[in-house]
Amino acid sequence: MLMGVLLAAHVVLLFVHPAGATSPTIDPNAVNIGIVFDVGGRGDKSFNDAAYLGAERAEKELGVHVRFIEPGDGSDREAGLRILAAEGMKLVVGIGFIFTDDLNQLAREYPNTDFAGVDYSVATDSAGNPIPPPPNLAALKFREEEGSFLVGALAAMVGHSKKLGFIGGMNSPLIQKFQAGYAAGVHYVCPDCQVIAQYAGVTPDAFRNPGVGKELALAQYQQGVNVIFHASGSTGLGVFEAARQTDRLAIGVDADQYSEAPGHVLTSMVKGVDAAVFDAIKRVKDGTFKGGIYTFGLAQNGVRYVYDEHNRNLIPDSVHARLEQIRADIIAGKIKVPSTLGAAP
Amino acid sequence: MNGRLRAQLEETILPPIVALLIAALVGDLLILVYGQSPAAVYRLLIQGTWGNAYGLGQVLYKTTTLTFTGLAVAIGLQAGLFNIGAESQLAAGGFAAGVVGAMLPAGIPSVVLLPLFIAAAAIGGGLVGGAAGALKAKWGAHEVITTIMLNFVVLALLNYLTVAHFKVFDTLHTADIRSGALPRLSAVVPAFHGSAANVVLVLALAAVAAAWWYLYRSRAGYELRAAGLQPGAAEYGGVKVSRVWWQAMLLSGAVAGIGGLNFVLGYKHYYEDSFASGMGFLGIAVALVGRNNPLGVFLAALLFATLSQGGLAVNAVVPKQMVEVLQAVVIIAVATSVPEVRRLLRGARRSAAT
Numbered sequence: 001m002l003m004g005v006l007l008a009a010h011v012v013l014l015f016v017h018p019a020g021a022t023s024p025t026i027d028p029n030a031v032n033i034g035i036v037f038d039v040g041g042r043g044d045k046s047f048n049d050a051a052y053l054g055a056e057r058a059e060k061e062l063g064v065h066v067r068f069i070e071p072g073d074g075s076d077r078e079a080g081l082r083i084l085a086a087e088g089m090k091l092v093v094g095i096g097f098i099f100t101d102d103l104n105q106l107a108r109e110y111p112n113t114d115f116a117g118v119d120y121s122v123a124t125d126s127a128g129n130p131i132p133p134p135p136n137l138a139a140l141k142f143r144e145e146e147g148s149f150l151v152g153a154l155a156a157m158v159g160h161s162k163k164l165g166f167i168g169g170m171n172s173p174l175i176q177k178f179q180a181g182y183a184a185g186v187h188y189v190c191p192d193c194q195v196i197a198q199y200a201g202v203t204p205d206a207f208r209n210p211g212v213g214k215e216l217a218l219a220q221y222q223q224g225v226n227v228i229f230h231a232s233g234s235t236g237l238g239v240f241e242a243a244r245q246t247d248r249l250a251i252g253v254d255a256d257q258y259s260e261a262p263g264h265v266l267t268s269m270v271k272g273v274d275a276a277v278f279d280a281i282k283r284v285k286d287g288t289f290k291g292g293i294y295t296f297g298l299a300q301n302g303v304r305y306v307y308d309e310h311n312r313n314l315i316p317d318s319v320h321a322r323l324e325q326i327r328a329d330i331i332a333g334k335i336k337v338p339s340t341l342g343a344a345p
Numbered sequence: 346m347n348g349r350l351r352a353q354l355e356e357t358i359l360p361p362i363v364a365l366l367i368a369a370l371v372g373d374l375l376i377l378v379y380g381q382s383p384a385a386v387y388r389l390l391i392q393g394t395w396g397n398a399y400g401l402g403q404v405l406y407k408t409t410t411l412t413f414t415g416l417a418v419a420i421g422l423q424a425g426l427f428n429i430g431a432e433s434q435l436a437a438g439g440f441a442a443g444v445v446g447a448m449l450p451a452g453i454p455s456v457v458l459l460p461l462f463i464a465a466a467a468i469g470g471g472l473v474g475g476a477a478g479a480l481k482a483k484w485g486a487h488e489v490i491t492t493i494m495l496n497f498v499v500l501a502l503l504n505y506l507t508v509a510h511f512k513v514f515d516t517l518h519t520a521d522i523r524s525g526a527l528p529r530l531s532a533v534v535p536a537f538h539g540s541a542a543n544v545v546l547v548l549a550l551a552a553v554a555a556a557w558w559y560l561y562r563s564r565a566g567y568e569l570r571a572a573g574l575q576p577g578a579a580e581y582g583g584v585k586v587s588r589v590w591w592q593a594m595l596l597s598g599a600v601a602g603i604g605g606l607n608f609v610l611g612y613k614h615y616y617e618d619s620f621a622s623g624m625g626f627l628g629i630a631v632a633l634v635g636r637n638n639p640l641g642v643f644l645a646a647l648l649f650a651t652l653s654q655g656g657l658a659v660n661a662v663v664p665k666q667m668v669e670v671l672q673a674v675v676i677i678a679v680a681t682s683v684p685e686v687r688r689l690l691r692g693a694r695r696s697a698a699t
Contacts, residue, residue, distance in 0.1 A: 002689065003359070004368040039622075057681035074608060074620040074652060075541045079657055081402050082539055083393070098517065101613070109539070121515035127420045172618075173507060173515055202504030203619050214558045 031056065031064040031285050033187040034084030035277075036071060038096030039204035047233060047254045047273060049081070051095045051118060054277030062285050070198070074293045076104040085110045091284040093277060097121045097174055107137040107291075114289050115138055116280045118273055119174065122293055135291040140276045142296045144174075145339040146330055147180030147303030149267040151251050152185025153326055154267060154305065155227040156193050157319045159249075166223040167239055169207040169215050169232035173340070175199070178231035178253070178269075188335070195322045196220055211239030221246045227266055229253070249314070258310045266314055268306045272296055299331045349521050352694065360686040361634075364678035371674045372667075373542050377650045384653040393658020394651045400658065402530060403682030406607065407650035409542070409644075410435070410621055412549040413604025415635055416556050417474075417597045418648065422637045423486075423560055424593035425573035430477060431601040432625025433499035434470035437603020440503050441469030442609045442618025444511060446522025458525035463548075466606050467599035474598015500619070507618045516618035527610045543611030549643075552600065556639040565660025569593055583609030590639025601625065627653075630672065648675070 014127040067078035074135045082104040105117045120139035123131045133242035146196030161247045169176040200206040213235035240261035243250040283289040296302020329335045373383040394400045414431040421428035445465040477678040480486040511519040527544040531537040560566040635641030644669040656668030
């Protein structure tokens, strides 16, 4: 009896077809793009959302179709890429360095599909020369340390404190790159300043834990830190909350995060993931896509700091001028920015 | 006699079916709330899992890990211990295997090395589980608390060891194991091409059989279950309950640890930080839904693996959180429907008898 009722209800509901229901069939005439997100997933308001923005813009401006997959555990990354490649996508993008091995393998198996990896890590051979990725795979690399260097210098110049804060998400080589650049920037303008660096955790969850972000930030502000740079995905939302609560400053990451705490966001170290993803999609659509290593640094405007009408009052003109000088020096190669902690002075 | 057998069969089979129907119904409503058609979403889910060889391979891969973590939790529960630490025990087992593999010389046949890898993974996971067991046996520290806390400690330690000492530059994984890698199922069945399913699945099936024999046919297993059902009575009957406790946790951790071989030996051939995040916790659900019976654990692992892989397949039309909600509904439905359906069945039989 009970089973009958349940079964009947289930069967009835199966046949309900809402008006807005979409069918996931692939239009063979359109340019189809597939994107697999990193563990942080959509809604982190930084890294993954930036990739989403780039894809969304491509949908609007270029008329391409984009499909997204959010993976769970370790084997889901390859599975996501494979599902999209098997469906006949023209370009499949993996967001995050952790996709590197999976992308290499898939690019070899599907030579007629284009692949792109944001933060793809380029391996080196025994002589230290970079091993180029497969010909149908574009490695989109960012010089986060260069942008972090600039915001570090800025933080030291306007911080009114010898202590500067850094909060990272998951402790990993990629995030240590932000820390290394930031610390080098701080020490460049203030050699005796101290950088208090803390990480929210050691698992991918550390990129989506605003509670821990807030706790760490409050503790740092209490120690006399006035500016904190976060590189921690949605964990950083807690850092902004702490900045609002204690009336201090925080520096955003990946996207312009001014709106998270207006008046308390000194600047943001913008990583042009959206532009890089859009660019890759555009080249696929135009038929000019080529594999290889693409580096986005200060020179390419792939990383930058935000300076606009929102935060101009927080940054004196003299500081801005000095910052622009440092920026030019980095581009010219006069300042060498370390990308690992070991190399930091 | 015949009637009793039928009653027993009904009580075993009907509750899970009712639970699945309830879950399917809640799924229908969720999909409708999201503005999609339930029939289409379920069709996608089936097509992406059991509907093609690759999807099936992925389901089998996930089933393998979940079988080990599910068995680990089930063994603990049979001894009356709630092991929440399968997550870190699994990682520790994988890490131990990965590090041992990276230090071996190349060219040794897998057959020779397999026992070594099983031992390494079992020791890795067993140390973590055994630590919680020893704390319980010696000082009465509650295993729920210690295993939860050990998750943080062990995962942090593994992350530190990986990042600071063992990682390959610019990645989060250790160097490739030099020998001892196991073949994928696609080597035997070419249709599985590309899927991560590998020979460790056979190991999982063997573990199911071994766990059944241990729990229901061996003296140690009998003591373990007795300690789980009624520790006081077991102690009175001559069972050293505190010894059973730490041994059960040691075994539980070792079984979870061996699950790490699925990724390290069978799939990527290296240990990657947080390679199976969530699979340990999902093992708790697998054990609950499988009612702590080894065969039930395997079937539940298949179900949860299907939902997990299906989440990717339906990701194009509904968010993957929908599948996570569905997994939660299955757990709640099984937990509530088992006693409820039994009560209904017994009530129906009584009224039929009078």
